[in-house]
Amino acid sequence: MKNVAIPPAVTRLIETFSELPGIGPKTASRLTFYHLRGKSELALSLAKELQNLVEKTRFCSICYNVTEEDPCPICSDESRDKKVLCVVAEPLDLLALERTEQYTGSYHVLHGALAPLEGIFAEDLRIKELEARLRKGGVEEVILATNPTSEGDYTAAYLLTRLKPLGVRITRLGRGLPMGGDLEYADAVTLTRALEARQEL
Amino acid sequence: MKNVAIPPAVTRLIETFSELPGIGPKTASRLTFYHLRGKSELALSLAKELQNLVEKTRFCSICYNVTEEDPCPICSDESRDKKVLCVVAEPLDLLALERTEQYTGSYHVLHGALAPLEGIFAEDLRIKELEARLRKGGVEEVILATNPTSEGDYTAAYLLTRLKPLGVRITRLGRGLPMGGDLEYADAVTLTRALEARQEL
Numbered sequence: 001m002k003n004v005a006i007p008p009a010v011t012r013l014i015e016t017f018s019e020l021p022g023i024g025p026k027t028a029s030r031l032t033f034y035h036l037r038g039k040s041e042l043a044l045s046l047a048k049e050l051q052n053l054v055e056k057t058r059f060c061s062i063c064y065n066v067t068e069e070d071p072c073p074i075c076s077d078e079s080r081d082k083k084v085l086c087v088v089a090e091p092l093d094l095l096a097l098e099r100t101e102q103y104t105g106s107y108h109v110l111h112g113a114l115a116p117l118e119g120i121f122a123e124d125l126r127i128k129e130l131e132a133r134l135r136k137g138g139v140e141e142v143i144l145a146t147n148p149t150s151e152g153d154y155t156a157a158y159l160l161t162r163l164k165p166l167g168v169r170i171t172r173l174g175r176g177l178p179m180g181g182d183l184e185y186a187d188a189v190t191l192t193r194a195l196e197a198r199q200e201l
Numbered sequence: 202m203k204n205v206a207i208p209p210a211v212t213r214l215i216e217t218f219s220e221l222p223g224i225g226p227k228t229a230s231r232l233t234f235y236h237l238r239g240k241s242e243l244a245l246s247l248a249k250e251l252q253n254l255v256e257k258t259r260f261c262s263i264c265y266n267v268t269e270e271d272p273c274p275i276c277s278d279e280s281r282d283k284k285v286l287c288v289v290a291e292p293l294d295l296l297a298l299e300r301t302e303q304y305t306g307s308y309h310v311l312h313g314a315l316a317p318l319e320g321i322f323a324e325d326l327r328i329k330e331l332e333a334r335l336r337k338g339g340v341e342e343v344i345l346a347t348n349p350t351s352e353g354d355y356t357a358a359y360l361l362t363r364l365k366p367l368g369v370r371i372t373r374l375g376r377g378l379p380m381g382g383d384l385e386y387a388d389a390v391t392l393t394r395a396l397e398a399r400q401e402l
Contacts, residue, residue, distance in 0.1 A: 005266065005273075005274070005275055005292075005295055005299045006267075006292075007257070007258055007268055007269040008269065009250070009253050009254050009269060010254065010258060012250050012253070013250040013251065016243070016246055016247050016250045017247070019243055020232055020235065020243075021231065021232070021235050022228065022232075023232075027223065029293065030222065030223065030293075031221055031223075032254070033291065033292060033293055034221065034222050035254060035255070036254070036258065036267050036292065037312065037313075042220055042221075043251045043252075043255050044251070044252065044255055045217055046217050046218070046221075046247075046248075047247075047248040047249070047251040047252045048248070049210070049214040049217045050236070050244045050245070050247055050248040050251075051244075051245065051248045052210050052213070052214070053210050053211065053214045053233070053237070053244060054236070054241040054244050054245055056210040057208055057210050057211060057237065066207075066211060066234075066237050067208050068208040068209065072206075073206070074206055090234065091207075092230065092231075092234055094206055095206055095207060098206045111238065112238075
């Protein structure tokens with residue numbers, strides 16, 4: 001895209017947009033040129049909100065969820081059950097669980113899943129912090145809510161061996177057919193897990 | 202996404218990202234949470250480049266392309282042919298033509314195409330400015346390089362009737378089969394245009 005017709009300020013914004021995940025050069029230039037069509041308020045408010053995000057948010061020192069106040073609203077909520085701890089990989093997973101409005105316990109955000117081939121090891125996740133929380137006592141059950149993927153399962157298996165000695169009950173989310181799913185199109189692994197997890201009626 | 206688990210700074214950035222074209226709420230939250238995983242430099246540089254874009258770029262007062270200097274590098278380039286004017290809808294179209302490295306004339310950017318149903322009328326485009334340029338004299342040919350779509354064709358037809366009285370030669374880009382295309386999959390309109398534009402060998 002080196003071209004006399006395109007000013008440096010435009011090229012640089014295209015390049016910066018391209019660094020975002022899932023944004024290729026075509027989308028990046030579409031996003032950039034969109035701002036050039038008299039949408040400067042949106043460009044400026046996006047700039048402001050990005051700065052705001054960096055300045056105002058941090059990780060909760062207890063559960064490592066993203067928060068503006070430390071401890072986060074969930075950790076400082078007296079009505080949440082501190083005896084149950086749900087371990088998730090990302091803040092978005094925590095959000096998904098909150099949307100169920102069924103879970104009333106606490107959380108622990110690992111900030112990733114183990115992926116040794118991609119260079120993500122145990123020390124890159126908030127596992128030490130999780131151990132420290134459990135050692136402090138008061139937690140009776142840890143729900144491993146990692147993703148139902150090979151990386152998520154590997155992370156859960158690793159956490160199981162590492163947390164077992166601490167003498168706390170460890171569970172994981174149930175496996176089976178998703179709601180609205182179609183048996184015909186269910187993959188073999190999901191069906192196997194659903195068979196294994198079959199329930200008496 | 203109203204949720205105690207998600208701080209306002211995060212919600213607002215998600216909402217702002219969602220206003221960008223082609224970015225839905227899922228992508229917006231993925232983009233936002235990406236910045237929360239220790240990528241604050243990228244968030245800040247994106248903020249900086251957005252501000253920079255708004256502050257530094259403007260439209261060239263001659264051709265209305267996006268530029269940092271006025272007139273833009275193409276308009277102030279003595280070696281470009283000022284007798285030929287290529288009319289495009291968007292700066293990205295101009296860039297596409299520049300990439301051919303075959304066109305040595307000047308440009309005029311309309312900033313849109315006529316779409317009365319969407320409320321885009323002639324007065325919303327830089328058509329008055331185009332007329333003024335032609336009235337000044339010196340231009341011998343106007344190439345209408347609007348998109349080969351119904352809106353682009355409509356815009357070209359409108360420009361033809363409006364510019365014809367100015368006594369300048371008006372052409373448009375050739376129509377036919379694109380390079381690398383497959384006759385079997387070519388749509389009927391493209392094939393019709395290709396037949397009409399068939400050339401003696």
